[in-house]
Amino acid sequence: MGAMSESVPVRCPACRHERPYTAPSYPCACGAPVVPVLDRRTAPAAVVHRVWDEEWITLRCAACGRQGQWPRPELGCPCGTVLRIPVAGQTGPGRRPAAVAKPAPAPVPAPAADGRRAFRSVAIRTALDAVTAAALYLRWLGHGDVRRADQRPTSGIGLAAKGLLAQVDPSVRPASLRDVECLWLTAMTESSRCVYFSLAGYADDARAGADRLGVPLFLLDPTGTPRPVNATAAALDAEGA
Structure with missing residues (x-):
């Protein structure tokens, strides 16, 4: 996760427990990492029923301008509630403009044995x-x-x-x-x-x-x-x- 990933406090509406959340970094096809801009003005919502179209966000890479679809950021609360983290520029099904993602510094992982960069992933909570x-x-x-x-x-x-x-x-x-x-x-x-x-x-x-x-x-x-x-x-x- 890049150093420029945004971190915000998130309060669970179910248990009122507050936890820090750091925006994920997604790799654009051009190789540049992009980070969604979190909407600080909108409270996170508990995921009750999953709707296929609502589980994706559209981001535009600030480096090359390419648009890509990625899973919408979520946070699993210890109380068992899954929270959907609001992202700026995403207005719901049918009206979903591409948010311009923040450019993030590219990580420099150690190379794998065959010369490829070592794989970097995200911890699975949801x-x-x-x-x-x-x-x-x-x-x-x-x-x-x-x-x-x-x-x-x-x-x-x-x-x-x-x-x-x-x-x-x-x-x-x-x-x-x-x-x-x-x-x-x-x-x-x-x-x-x-x-x-x-x-x-x-x-x-x-x-x-x-x-x-x-x-x-x-x-x-x-x-x-x-x-x-x-x-x-x-x-x-x-x-x-």
């Missing part, structure tokens, strides 16, 4: 953190055009890039064989490769089916780092896009 971690990882692999998928999968949240479909499953149950097969079938109809990210792991038959179909499976640990579960995922992690 479902949207899991989506952010998966998107960051796909960009690290070399998919610079990661975006929200046009169609929502049968479970979890879908991401897409050129020639790739990804499914992020933030539920507490292991992904099933049906989950993996549905992703594979959808990718086949779009002539794309696919990859699955899960927080809770995979059922035994799901792992066997993924090996048969050649679907890379990743487990998202609490730090937001995807861990390869099968050989296909390990090869993808080592070689990149």
Whole structure:
């Protein structure tokens, strides 16, 4: 997270407990980190019902002007309430101008063994953190055009890039064989490769089916780092896009 990320105090409307929140830093396709501008005049709202369009924000990179969609910032309160953090320039479904994100200094992580920069992620506290971690990882692999998928999968949240479909499953149950097969079938109809990210792991038959179909499976640990579960995922992690 860049040094220019904005930090604000956030008070939970449920328990009235106040916690500091630091805006996430998202990597633009041009390589420049961007940070959403938090709306200090609007109080955070508790997430009661999730609406697909409301879970995304549109940001314009201050370095290159490119617009990109990212998961809306959220904060998990210790009382169990999930808070949606207001972002300046985001006016709700149907009227969503692009907020110009703050430029942030590019981090300088140590290089990986193959010469790539070491992967940097976000700690996973909410479902949207899991989506952010998966998107960051796909960009690290070399998919610079990661975006929200046009169609929502049968479970979890879908991401897409050129020639790739990804499914992020933030539920507490292991992904099933049906989950993996549905992703594979959808990718086949779009002539794309696919990859699955899960927080809770995979059922035994799901792992066997993924090996048969050649679907890379990743487990998202609490730090937001995807861990390869099968050989296909390990090869993808080592070689990149």
